[in-house]
Amino acid sequence: MRNALIISVACLILSACSPLKKLEVGVELAPEIRIPGSLPKVAIVNMVASEASSKTYIETEFLYEGAARDGSNAVCDEFLNRLGKSGNFSLQPVQYRGDDRNAHREPAPMKTEDAQKLCAELQSDVLFVVEYFFGDLKREVNESSEPNADGKPVFVAKMTGRVEASINFFYKDENGVLQVLKPVDYAQNIDISITGSSKSDAKSNLGSSRTIVANWGSDIGRGQSDRFLSRKYDIKREFYVGKTPDFKQAFKLLKDVKTEEALKLVTPLTNNTSKQLRDQAWFNKAVIAEMQGDRTKALEYVSKSDLKEAYAYKSALKAILE
Numbered sequence: 001m002r003n004a005l006i007i008s009v010a011c012l013i014l015s016a017c018s019p020l021k022k023l024e025v026g027v028e029l030a031p032e033i034r035i036p037g038s039l040p041k042v043a044i045v046n047m048v049a050s051e052a053s054s055k056t057y058i059e060t061e062f063l064y065e066g067a068a069r070d071g072s073n074a075v076c077d078e079f080l081n082r083l084g085k086s087g088n089f090s091l092q093p094v095q096y097r098g099d100d101r102n103a104h105r106e107p108a109p110m111k112t113e114d115a116q117k118l119c120a121e122l123q124s125d126v127l128f129v130v131e132y133f134f135g136d137l138k139r140e141v142n143e144s145s146e147p148n149a150d151g152k153p154v155f156v157a158k159m160t161g162r163v164e165a166s167i168n169f170f171y172k173d174e175n176g177v178l179q180v181l182k183p184v185d186y187a188q189n190i191d192i193s194i195t196g197s198s199k200s201d202a203k204s205n206l207g208s209s210r211t212i213v214a215n216w217g218s219d220i221g222r223g224q225s226d227r228f229l230s231r232k233y234d235i236k237r238e239f240y241v242g243k244t245p246d247f248k249q250a251f252k253l254l255k256d257v258k259t260e261e262a263l264k265l266v267t268p269l270t271n272n273t274s275k276q277l278r279d280q281a282w283f284n285k286a287v288i289a290e291m292q293g294d295r296t297k298a299l300e301y302v303s304k305s306d307l308k309e310a311y312a313y314k315s316a317l318k319a320i321l322e
Contacts, residue, residue: 019242067135078221107166
């Protein structure tokens with residue numbers, strides 16, 4: 001998938017005699033999942049919960065039955081909120097189609113024909129489905145065998161267990177054909193310990209089972225919503241200009257956000273008979289590649305340059321990519 005770019009460029013001359021000029025570049029990368037159309041309609045379906053989570057609920061030290069409901073709702077709510085803030089989607093209220101059952105099983109991806117029926121029913125272009133959520137958490141508080149530095153008792157609250165989830169995606173392409181994305185499955189063993197000066201203090205510091213499954217669910221919703229949103233970052237790079245006419249013209253083109261035209265001027269110089277000019281061309285080509293959103297390609301290009309500036313640039317790219 002090609003990256004869509006929104007690039008703002010400000011040029012600062014380093015000094016009158018320097019062959020380098022600085023580019024300050026803001027780059028916006030296209031989302032991982034690009035949905036066609038203006039304000040596509042998004043339906044969010046929770047196949048686990050029967051209703052929204054209430055602010056009032058029952059949780060004792062030995063009983064908490066709302067893990068599947070509260071965790072799945074946290075996924076949906078975070079996904080809805082983040083897409084809503086972007087202003088790029090038409091969002092429907094969450095649909096609840098589950099029974100709140102917190103039962104361990106293997107994920108069972110929604111069938112395409114069932115997704116098609118839901119899309120038709122909800123008149124949506126995108127279907128986000130929480131197909132499965134399970135949480136099994138146990139909390140206990142015990143006094144530590146080791147007192148603190150003042151000789152006072154220390155209590156340790158511990159939460160252990162496992163949380164699992166499965167997310168399904170469907171969307172309509174430019175021709176209105178429903179596309180099925182690979183289901184995303186999550187599973188994590190939970191093992192959290194925290195201390196306190198008393199049992200109640202340790203328990204309070206640990207937090208409730210509901211808080212833990214809700215935070216875990218929110219992380220899922222946040223991560224999945226990011227796949228639909230563009231990503232922005234800023235870069236400040238040097239660009240070789242010197243006395244080379246093609247470099248000068250390429251730099252002017254970059255100021256006007258014409259990266260493809262600039263690339264056509266720089267690329268032939270990577271085969272120049274002058275070693276210095278070739279190195280400068282590979283360096284500049286790397287800068288253009290990064291401006292186009294391809295830092296992997298930028299690293300490939302700058303690695304072909306032996307300029308001293310290239311080594312620092314290469315290290316910076318490696319740090320970002322790692």
